[in-house]
Amino acid sequence: MALVFKKENGVEFLNDHTVRQRLLAGAAELFARKGYASTTVREIVEAAKVTKPALYYYFRNKEGIYLELMREAQSRFEILLDSARKEIGAVKKRILSFSEQVFQLFLDQIEIARLGISVHYGPAQGAPFFDFDSFHLKFQDLIKQLIREGIRKGEFRNGNIMDMTWAVLGVINVAIEVQLWHPEKSIGRKGLVRILNLVFEGISSSTRHTPSGV
Amino acid sequence: MALVFKKENGVEFLNDHTVRQRLLAGAAELFARKGYASTTVREIVEAAKVTKPALYYYFRNKEGIYLELMREAQSRFEILLDSARKEIGAVKKRILSFSEQVFQLFLDQIEIARLGISVHYGPAQGAPFFDFDSFHLKFQDLIKQLIREGIRKGEFRNGNIMDMTWAVLGVINVAIEVQLWHPEKSIGRKGLVRILNLVFEGISSSTRHTPSGV
Numbered sequence: 001m002a003l004v005f006k007k008e009n010g011v012e013f014l015n016d017h018t019v020r021q022r023l024l025a026g027a028a029e030l031f032a033r034k035g036y037a038s039t040t041v042r043e044i045v046e047a048a049k050v051t052k053p054a055l056y057y058y059f060r061n062k063e064g065i066y067l068e069l070m071r072e073a074q075s076r077f078e079i080l081l082d083s084a085r086k087e088i089g090a091v092k093k094r095i096l097s098f099s100e101q102v103f104q105l106f107l108d109q110i111e112i113a114r115l116g117i118s119v120h121y122g123p124a125q126g127a128p129f130f131d132f133d134s135f136h137l138k139f140q141d142l143i144k145q146l147i148r149e150g151i152r153k154g155e156f157r158n159g160n161i162m163d164m165t166w167a168v169l170g171v172i173n174v175a176i177e178v179q180l181w182h183p184e185k186s187i188g189r190k191g192l193v194r195i196l197n198l199v200f201e202g203i204s205s206s207t208r209h210t211p212s213g214v
Numbered sequence: 215m216a217l218v219f220k221k222e223n224g225v226e227f228l229n230d231h232t233v234r235q236r237l238l239a240g241a242a243e244l245f246a247r248k249g250y251a252s253t254t255v256r257e258i259v260e261a262a263k264v265t266k267p268a269l270y271y272y273f274r275n276k277e278g279i280y281l282e283l284m285r286e287a288q289s290r291f292e293i294l295l296d297s298a299r300k301e302i303g304a305v306k307k308r309i310l311s312f313s314e315q316v317f318q319l320f321l322d323q324i325e326i327a328r329l330g331i332s333v334h335y336g337p338a339q340g341a342p343f344f345d346f347d348s349f350h351l352k353f354q355d356l357i358k359q360l361i362r363e364g365i366r367k368g369e370f371r372n373g374n375i376m377d378m379t380w381a382v383l384g385v386i387n388v389a390i391e392v393q394l395w396h397p398e399k400s401i402g403r404k405g406l407v408r409i410l411n412l413v414f415e416g417i418s419s420s421t422r423h424t425p426s427g428v
Contacts, residue, residue: 035336117335118335118336121331121332121335121336121394121395122249122332122335122336133396136396159412160408162405163405163408163409163412164412166385166388166389166392166401166405166409167384167385167409167412167413169388170381170384170385170387170388170409171380171381171384173384173387173388173391174380174383174384174387174388175380177387178380180335181335182347182350187380191376191377191380194374194377195377195380195381195384198373198377198378198381198413198416198417199381199412199413199416200416201415201416201417202412202413202414202415202416202417203412203415203416
């Protein structure tokens with residue numbers, strides 16, 4: 001079938017990777033701007049400057065392209081998670097580094113993040129099921145594990161692990177949300193690190209307080 | 215017009231307050247569950263167990279009932295803001311008290327919060343304009359002012375006021391979002407206070423660390 005296709009759409013299919021990427025990019029932009037429900041296959045192929053059969057070939061339908069966008073974002077996140085789990089060394093440094101990487105991944109895919117959020121948290125739009133909760137759970141679990149390790153190693157004082165986890169997640173969350181909805185106030189990666197350091201001072205085992213950078 | 219109305223719908227209009235409240239409650243529940251766009255006037259009046267003219271009389275149309283829901287929520291929030299601005303005494307205590315009140319207000323009106331969020335952050339649904347940003351700005355301004363005062367009074371150490379503001383807002387935000395989307399993990403009012411206290415330790419002028427309650 002792919003071969004027949006290539007005959008019919010010779011030019012487009014010379015570079016499969018590009019056509020596929022253009023479709024994904026076009027769909028991400030349209031879904032994010034118009035919402036999943038209001039976006040049509042015709043609009044996606046027009047934005048990607050390809051024909052409808054190209055979309056059917058790579059993704060079967062609108063659901064398929066949406067799921068592929070979500071899966072690709074999730075697999076990038078899983079790679080970050082895996083590498084963070086393998087890191088060793090000071091826990092604070094590892095939380096900072098993981099947070100910065102997640103924030104950067106989010107910046108790189110802000111439209112897909114916006115889409116996922118609007119489908120997951122907005123009114124039903126008929127998008128196929130995608131397990132967003134596992135994203136939150138894995139994120140939360142990693143931070144919780146790191147904090148537990150930090151307490152064990154004496155970097156953090158003994159305390160309520162979940163409270164500490166929420167304090168850290170709250171900072172990452174607010175940095176992401178400001179970027180999504182009020183980009184003019186962007187906290188940015190550097191701000192994220194500074195604010196996490198404020199929280200670390202609150203949960204630290206040492207009683208040292210140094211003024212954070214102004 | 216109201217009088218003519220009462221003749222036509224005598225029973226319903228015996229208690230104006232109840233009819234109006236039933237319409238608001240019915241609309242809030244439907245909007246939150248189905249989304250603004252998919253909810254019809256017919257569904258709202260059926261949920262409220264009143265007739266269409268009752269809705270037209272009190273709110274003119276679907277836009278009117280939506281705007282009234284938002285305005286009522288905003289005015290309750292403004293009352294909290296006004297009273298928080300007038301409070302005197304220790305800044306930490308005032309931030310805790312204001313945060314608890316905002317969290318409680320949010321719990322009391324969780325459907326309206328859900329609706330506002332889905333209209334503001336989700337795909338366009340054709341809902342009339344409502345100035346949600348002023349809510350965020352006023353909230354943020356108050357916390358910023360309180361932190362500035364806390365630094366001046368020596369409760370907080372000298373530091374980046376915006377960073378400290380974001381750390382505090384991050385906690386309130388995460389408590390609200392967990393309640394909205396993962397109520398089974400509820401942080402609750404008590405958790406909110408504990409986590410804010412962790413942040414206060416991070417930004418405090420004193421170097422005292424006491425373990426938070428587990």
